[in-house]
Amino acid sequence: MGATRNNQCYDIDTITTLVSPLPIVDAGLDFIVCHNPNSNNIILPQANPIGGLWSGNGIVNDTLGIFRTDSTNILYPNNATSGDTIGQIFLTYTFVGSLGCSNNDTIAGTIIQPVEVITPPLDTVCLSENTYTLSNYTPSGGTWTINDTLTQVTNTLSLSTLGTGLHTIIYSFGDSTCQVLDTTSLFVAPIPTIEAGMNFSICLNSENETLSNYTPIGGIWSGIGVDSTGVFSPSQAGIGSFKLVYSYTDTNTLCSSYDTLMATVNDIPAISISTVSACSGDSVQLSRSLSNDFTLNCLLPQTQIDATNSSQGANFSYQWTTINGGTLVDGMTTLNPTVDSAGTYELLVTNDQSGCTATAQVLVNETFT
Numbered sequence: 001m002g003a004t005r006n007n008q009c010y011d012i013d014t015i016t017t018l019v020s021p022l023p024i025v026d027a028g029l030d031f032i033v034c035h036n037p038n039s040n041n042i043i044l045p046q047a048n049p050i051g052g053l054w055s056g057n058g059i060v061n062d063t064l065g066i067f068r069t070d071s072t073n074i075l076y077p078n079n080a081t082s083g084d085t086i087g088q089i090f091l092t093y094t095f096v097g098s099l100g101c102s103n104n105d106t107i108a109g110t111i112i113q114p115v116e117v118i119t120p121p122l123d124t125v126c127l128s129e130n131t132y133t134l135s136n137y138t139p140s141g142g143t144w145t146i147n148d149t150l151t152q153v154t155n156t157l158s159l160s161t162l163g164t165g166l167h168t169i170i171y172s173f174g175d176s177t178c179q180v181l182d183t184t185s186l187f188v189a190p191i192p193t194i195e196a197g198m199n200f201s202i203c204l205n206s207e208n209e210t211l212s213n214y215t216p217i218g219g220i221w222s223g224i225g226v227d228s229t230g231v232f233s234p235s236q237a238g239i240g241s242f243k244l245v246y247s248y249t250d251t252n253t254l255c256s257s258y259d260t261l262m263a264t265v266n267d268i269p270a271i272s273i274s275t276v277s278a279c280s281g282d283s284v285q286l287s288r289s290l291s292n293d294f295t296l297n298c299l300l301p302q303t304q305i306d307a308t309n310s311s312q313g314a315n316f317s318y319q320w321t322t323i324n325g326g327t328l329v330d331g332m333t334t335l336n337p338t339v340d341s342a343g344t345y346e347l348l349v350t351n352d353q354s355g356c357t358a359t360a361q362v363l364v365n366e367t368f369t
Helices: none
Strands: 002-005 008-011 031-034 053-056 059-061 085-096 102-112 123-126 131-133 143-146 150-152 156-158 165-173 180-189 200-203 220-222 240-249 256-266 274-276 284-288 303-306 316-323 328-330 343-351 357-368
Touching: 053 059
Parallel strands: 031 102, 123 180, 200 256, 284 357
Antiparallel strands: 002 008, 053 085, 085 102, 131 156, 143 150, 143 165, 165 180, 220 240, 240 256, 274 303, 316 343, 343 357
8 A cells, every 4th residue: 555645655564463372381290209229211290282392300201201310410329218308300391382382391300219128138948848938128018029920918938839949039119119129039949858768677686787778878867776877776676666767958958858667676486495204404314324325214215395385376487406416306397396315406486477586405414324
């Protein structure tokens, strides 16, 4: 448009200016986090409007708003205790609108010292203990994770569930950024495999028996009639059946176990010998003249030895023998043998079921007339 005024020419034009309001930016609330030795990414709450960028001390991803306490330039004190404020940072969220107008909002982050978690050192336990109670840890009230699979709040572990071997145990306390972890280990040692050997029977009058065929060596024997090295004395034990225990302790794990066997001590046969003759005393007196070899002083030319008070029954067998002369006429396998000359006669009685034996001797004397 053209115009004149006071004989002067001028022109007029119009422009329109659009004043856009600043974006309303909300970075969220101030926050408190722990400076965690097990630090991980902290994703800041969603700021508005979406699409802005974060900046500030400790920001490691400005688009997603990821913050880490170990990425700040704060010099954290070494002597701080749980709950102490050890640093403060300010984080700014900036948003640029469609017309190029930008605005920002700032939040404050307070960094505190988390609680210190302490777990017990590596320990060894025997599987035979059934359970193991973790102790000497602080603070209480945390959570245990075993081998990254089993999680529980109780500090008592089932060893049968764990099984033998080395197990990694993590104790965690707190949550979110203040969750603190510590790790320990537990070795569950196997129960030693013990073999005491086979049950055995022995006679009361047998020599001492040295036990063998037990494994592993290096253990200790106990029980009636046996010493710690495994020497069994039937005479000390007496007649009967006895449980003998072989105990062994693994020198590496200190885990112990035992096995048992039964030792049976069988009685020996009873022997009682007397003579049936006209002669008195424990022996039979036979006389012999130089002219007649078997002229006896006694009324009978032969005598019968009586051992019928010895053990009898279907399980017993008998055998007579002569020593230093003597003649067995008959009955050599009975309890009533007949003899007709002087000498020493020996009876062997055998319990055919147990194998135990007993012997006794009788002396038949002779006199010359």
